[in-house]
Amino acid sequence: MATSKGRPSLQDIADEVGVTKMTVSRCLRNPATVSEVTREKIAKAIEKIGYIQNRAPAMLSKASSRSIGVLIPSLSNQVFSHFVQGIEAVTNKRGYEVLLSHYGYNEEIEERKIDTLLSYHVDGVILTSTSHSERTLKMLKTAGIPVIEAMELTDNPIDIVVGLDHKAAAYAATQKMIDSGKKRIAYFGARLDNRTKYRMEGYDMAINDAGYQKYHFLTSNHSSFTLGRELLDRAMSEYSDFDGVFCTNDDIAIGVILAAREKGILIPQQLAVIGYNALDIGQAITPSLTSVYTPRYEIGERSAKLLLDRIEGLTIDNQMHNLGFTITQGASS
Amino acid sequence: MATSKGRPSLQDIADEVGVTKMTVSRCLRNPATVSEVTREKIAKAIEKIGYIQNRAPAMLSKASSRSIGVLIPSLSNQVFSHFVQGIEAVTNKRGYEVLLSHYGYNEEIEERKIDTLLSYHVDGVILTSTSHSERTLKMLKTAGIPVIEAMELTDNPIDIVVGLDHKAAAYAATQKMIDSGKKRIAYFGARLDNRTKYRMEGYDMAINDAGYQKYHFLTSNHSSFTLGRELLDRAMSEYSDFDGVFCTNDDIAIGVILAAREKGILIPQQLAVIGYNALDIGQAITPSLTSVYTPRYEIGERSAKLLLDRIEGLTIDNQMHNLGFTITQGASS
DNA sequence: CTGAAAGCGCTAACAC
DNA sequence: GTGTTAGCGCTTTCAG
Numbered sequence: 064m065a066t067s068k069g070r071p072s073l074q075d076i077a078d079e080v081g082v083t084k085m086t087v088s089r090c091l092r093n094p095a096t097v098s099e100v101t102r103e104k105i106a107k108a109i110e111k112i113g114y115i116q117n118r119a120p121a122m123l124s125k126a127s128s129r130s131i132g133v134l135i136p137s138l139s140n141q142v143f144s145h146f147v148q149g150i151e152a153v154t155n156k157r158g159y160e161v162l163l164s165h166y167g168y169n170e171e172i173e174e175r176k177i178d179t180l181l182s183y184h185v186d187g188v189i190l191t192s193t194s195h196s197e198r199t200l201k202m203l204k205t206a207g208i209p210v211i212e213a214m215e216l217t218d219n220p221i222d223i224v225v226g227l228d229h230k231a232a233a234y235a236a237t238q239k240m241i242d243s244g245k246k247r248i249a250y251f252g253a254r255l256d257n258r259t260k261y262r263m264e265g266y267d268m269a270i271n272d273a274g275y276q277k278y279h280f281l282t283s284n285h286s287s288f289t290l291g292r293e294l295l296d297r298a299m300s301e302y303s304d305f306d307g308v309f310c311t312n313d314d315i316a317i318g319v320i321l322a323a324r325e326k327g328i329l330i331p332q333q334l335a336v337i338g339y340n341a342l343d344i345g346q347a348i349t350p351s352l353t354s355v356y357t358p359r360y361e362i363g364e365r366s367a368k369l370l371l372d373r374i375e376g377l378t379i380d381n382q383m384h385n386l387g388f389t390i391t392q393g394a395s396s
Numbered sequence: 397m398a399t400s401k402g403r404p405s406l407q408d409i410a411d412e413v414g415v416t417k418m419t420v421s422r423c424l425r426n427p428a429t430v431s432e433v434t435r436e437k438i439a440k441a442i443e444k445i446g447y448i449q450n451r452a453p454a455m456l457s458k459a460s461s462r463s464i465g466v467l468i469p470s471l472s473n474q475v476f477s478h479f480v481q482g483i484e485a486v487t488n489k490r491g492y493e494v495l496l497s498h499y500g501y502n503e504e505i506e507e508r509k510i511d512t513l514l515s516y517h518v519d520g521v522i523l524t525s526t527s528h529s530e531r532t533l534k535m536l537k538t539a540g541i542p543v544i545e546a547m548e549l550t551d552n553p554i555d556i557v558v559g560l561d562h563k564a565a566a567y568a569a570t571q572k573m574i575d576s577g578k579k580r581i582a583y584f585g586a587r588l589d590n591r592t593k594y595r596m597e598g599y600d601m602a603i604n605d606a607g608y609q610k611y612h613f614l615t616s617n618h619s620s621f622t623l624g625r626e627l628l629d630r631a632m633s634e635y636s637d638f639d640g641v642f643c644t645n646d647d648i649a650i651g652v653i654l655a656a657r658e659k660g661i662l663i664p665q666q667l668a669v670i671g672y673n674a675l676d677i678g679q680a681i682t683p684s685l686t687s688v689y690t691p692r693y694e695i696g697e698r699s700a701k702l703l704l705d706r707i708e709g710l711t712i713d714n715q716m717h718n719l720g721f722t723i724t725q726g727a728s729s
Numbered sequence: 730c731t732g733a734a735a736g737c738g739c740t741a742a743c744a745c
Numbered sequence: 746g747t748g749t750t751a752g753c754g755c756t757t758t759c760a761g
Contacts, residue, residue, distance in 0.1 A: 069458070070539060072754060083732055088756065098730060113538040116515040119455035120755030123737040125402070130512075135471075138480055144472035147498070160512050163496045165480070179463075179493050182449040183516065205446040206403060288680030318680050325682050347621030347651050349658050405738060416748055421740060431746060453739030456753040 071112045079108040122184040130160040131370060132180030132188040136168045136256070141342050142359050143191065146213070149363020150189065157371050159186075168256050174199045181206045187370045193217035193224065194257055209373040213366045214359070215258055216385060223373070225366045225384040229258050232355045232388040233265025236337045237309050239353075240396060241273045245307035245335050249278040251294045251319065252311040253287075259311045262339065266309050278302065291318020299326075305334060307396070313338035313345050316352055320395060335396040350394030358386045404445045412441040424449075455517040463493040464703060465513030465521040469501045469589070474675050475692050476524065479546070482696020483522065490704050492519075501589050507532045514539045520703045526550035526557065527590055542706040546699045547692070548591055549718060556706070558699045558717040562591050565688045565721040566598025569670045570642050572686075573729060574606045578640035578668050582611040584627045584652065585644040586620075592644045595672065599642050611635065624651020638667060640729070646671035646678050649685055653728060668729040683727030691719045 073084035080087070082101060090097040090105045097105070108114075122128050133150055135143040147163065154161050162185055164176035174196045180188060181202060187209040193216075195203075203210050203221060215226045240248050250266045252259050263279065270277050280294045294315065298305060310316035316338030320330060328334050330350050338345060338354040345352030365384055373379055406417035413420070415434060423430040423438045430438070441447075455461050466483055468476040480496065487494050495518055497509035507529045513521060514535060520542040526549075528536075536543050536554060548559045573581050583599045585592050596612065603610050613627045627648065631638060643649035649671030653663060661667050663683050671678060671687040678685030698717055706712055 074754080084755080085733080086731060088754095089731085092756090096730075101730085113534050115511065115535055115538060117455075117517070117754060118515045119452045119517060119753080120737080122450075122452035123456060123739085123754085124756055125737070126756065137477070138468075138471055139474040139477035141472040144470070147471055163498070165496070178448065182451045184450070184452060201446050202448055205448060288677045292680060317677075321681055344621040344650075347625060348654050407738080417739075418749080419747060421738095422747085425740085429746075434746080450738060452737080453753080456738085456755085457740055458753070459740065 070117075071114050072117070073114075075112055076105060076108045076114055079112060080104045127186045127374070128184045129158060130162055130183070130185050131367075131374075132162045132164065132177070132183075132185040134173060134176060134180075134188070134190050135163070135165050136191055138165050142340055142357065146191070146359040146363040149360040149365075150367040151363075153364055153367035153371065159371060168254060170194070170196050170199070174202075177202060181208075186374045187211070189213055189366050189370060190221075192257060193220065195221075209370055211366045211370045213362055215261060216383065220382060223369050223379060223382050223384070225362050225369065225386065227357055227362070227386050227388050229261035230265040230268070232357070233262035233309065233339075234269045235265075235388075236339070236353075236355050236390060237266045237269035238273075239390060240307045240309065240335050240337060241269065241275070243331075243335065243396060246275060247278070247302070247305050248275065248307035248309060248335075249280060249298050249302075249305050250309050250311070251291065251298070251315050252279065252281045253284060253290055253294075253315060255281065255283055262309075262311050278305070288314050288318040288321070291315040291320075292322035293318075295319050295322045307335040308337070310336065310338050313340050313342045313352060313354055316354070316395075317344055317348060320348055320350070320352065331394070331396050337390075337396050341391045345391075345393060353393040353396040354391050356389045356391050358388070362386055403450075404447050405450070406447075408445055409438060409441045409447055412445060413437045460519045460707070461517045462491060463495055463516070463518050464700075464707075465495045465497065465510070465516075465518040467506060467509060467513075467521070467523050468496070468498050469524055471498050475673055475690065479524070479692040479696040482693040482698075483700040484696075486697055486700035486704065492704060501587060503527070503529050503532070507535075510535060514541075519707045520544070522546055522699050522703060523554075525590060526553065528554075542703055544699045544703045546695055548594065549716060553715060556702050556712060556715050556717070558695050558702065558719065560690055560695070560719050560721050562594035563598040563601070565690070566595040566642065566672075567602045568598075568721075569672070569686075569688050569723060570599045570602035571606075572723060573640045573642065573668050573670060574602065574608070576664075576668065576729065579608060580611070580635070580638050581608065581640035581642060581668075582613060582631050582635075582638050583642050583644070584624065584631070584648050585612065585614045586617060586623055586627075586648060588614065588616055595642075595644050611638070621647050621651040621654070624648040624653075625655035626651075628652050628655045640664075640668040641670070643669065643671050646673050646675045646685060646687055649687070649728075650677055650681060653681055653683070653685065664727070664729050670723075670729050674724045678724075678726060686726040686729035687724050689722045689724050691721070695719055 073087045076087045077084040166172040166176050189211045191214045193212045210221045212224045280298050316336050319336050338352050341354040341356035345354050406420045409420045410417040499505040499509050522544045524547045526545045543554045545557045613631050649669050652669050671685050674687040674689035678687050
């Protein structure tokens with residue numbers, strides 16, 4: 064009976080203890096259903112043999128895998144790090160595992176990664192975008208598992224959406240600059256993903272409402288600190304009398320502040336700067352950065368909670384969860 | 397025959413086409429072994445039905461899962477983002493999937509994550525540290541799969557190690573400062589993980605060899621820009637006449653430069669600063685940061701290559717792969 | 730509280 | 746080029 068070759072199985076533990084693998088299986092999932100003596104013997108045997116769970120059979124039977132898939136666009140952005148921490152705070156507590164994938168803001172890669180996650184029979188998926196390829200949508204539908212779209216809102220959700228209104232946030236940030244008396248405000252954008260587009264729309268609307276002129280400076284390059292400098296140079300060579308910049312993220316905003324200081328431009332007197340996401344580094348520079356704080360940890364938590372609730376069959380009251388934003392006042396505006 | 401309830405299976409496609417699932421299975425894994433007519437019919441059926449792969453049976457049979465596990469300590473550090481990109485460049489090309497986990501520099505979490513990865517029957521694992529819990533080591537041994545330890549070197553490897561000599565790199569960086577005439581050089585360290593310790597040892601050795609005095613300023617907080625400022629304040633209140641700082645990472649170094657500039661300290665004349673990792677932001681500030689470039693992308697590539705080679709049964713010539721470092725000369729030293 | 734049997738979906742090995 | 750059979754390791758169901 065003892066298999067004893069290759070990776071240990073429940074049978075190996077059962078043999079060691081002198082019961083059937085069924086008893087061991089029960090003991091692992093619900094210790095209370097096994098007598099205390101047996102339970103202790105099994106625990107010792109598992110320790111001794113070094114048993115490692117095997118998820119394959121559970122996946123094969125229609126049983127749930129107690130794991131969820133999470134897709135993030137980038138591995139080097141604190142925003143998504145906080146987001147995942149929020150998710151894991153919930154999954155840890157409720158006994159689920161997270162399978163993590165990143166797709167570099169690329170819909171095709173997203174599609175491939177989702178394919179892989181589904182092949183592992185995840186019980187649900189959390190996505191960090193609201194636009195997906197046709198095949199992605201079809202696969203998710205075929206899989207028939209709950210899906211959360213997180214970070215941004217949409218009128219056309221797959222199912223549940225948890226995020227914030229980036230357009231409104233950008234509107235508020237731009238309006239704040241307008242209120243402070245700035246009249247020639249530029250928008251610096253990088254990497255043309257959805258959220259950047261929403262932010263630009265918010266900026267556009269605020270500028271329009273004020274009756275001012277729009278100035279877009281965009282690049283499809285990945286955002287970075289040096290990009291802020293480049294965009295500032297470009298903007299200044301085309302128009303010299305800006306008095307404000309709303310940047311699509313903090314990295315660019317920091318780059319702008321650093322470059323502006325070198326050029327002797329006074330911030331915020333000559334040029335007000337507002338960023339987006341309110342990352343730590345904004346507090347390390349002088350002047351400290353005014354930014355839009357996005358509650359990504361909370362978005363992660365809420366997303367996971369709703370997903371697990373739905374997986375476990377609870378009914379969700381509403382589909383759209385807007386977790387808002389706040390503007391953190393720095394000295395740069 | 398038609399199952400048609402729940403997720404589509406190979407049988408559903410087989411029924412649609414009028415062959416057995418065996419033919420479909422062959423067609424998926426090795427299209428050349430199936431007639432062209434059948435192949436096309438199967439492709440259409442898969443498209444129509446929306447078949448999603450199921451990895452569970454393959455895992456159950458002793459077949460390889462064609463996936464590897466990768467453990468990284470942090471989700472918000474460009475270093476590991478580059479590292480994973482290097483890995484995926486190789487796995488994509490060779491048809492493997494990556495299962496990603498992060499453990500926040502915590503050995504216990506690493507242990508749990510490895511447990512999970514093994515439960516998915518990954519064919520191999522890439523770790524980003526060389527110190528692991530007893531149980532981690534036992535599990536990896538029991539699983540009997542190839543393991544790579546990446547990023548740092550060790551005398552006591554599990555199997556293959558790919559990385560660089562952080563102590564030597566730190567020694568070189570410190571020596572460079574000494575060569576430039578600096579005599580009172582401090583070390584700023586955060587989060588006391590292995591690599592930070594190696595860097596401190598390199599610093600210590602260089603300072604000792606020069607016959608100078610060591611000055612350690614450490615904190616176990618997570619590294620960040622604001623930390624650089626705090627460490628500088630602490631250092632200056634205890635000793636006022638530093639002329640150089642070697643920082644355990646670029647974030648801290650940037651924080652130091654920004655704070656020093658505010659205090660009117662001239663860099664590098666009054667205070668030379670050297671960082672570690674040579675991230676993009678070091679080029680965005682003035683003065684640009686001198687730093688130690690670590691070839692993490694290449695480490696990722698090499699790690700993946702060696703792991704897949706070993707998985708596929710090739711013999712690996714040597715266990716220790718030192719990929720070196722270079723010092724990028726900025727204006728801060 | 731514990732055991733026995735069936736089956737999840739796929740693939741390796743062997744026919745034909 | 747395609748079909749048949751057996752079995753991976755666990756859980757579900759039904760007995761005892």
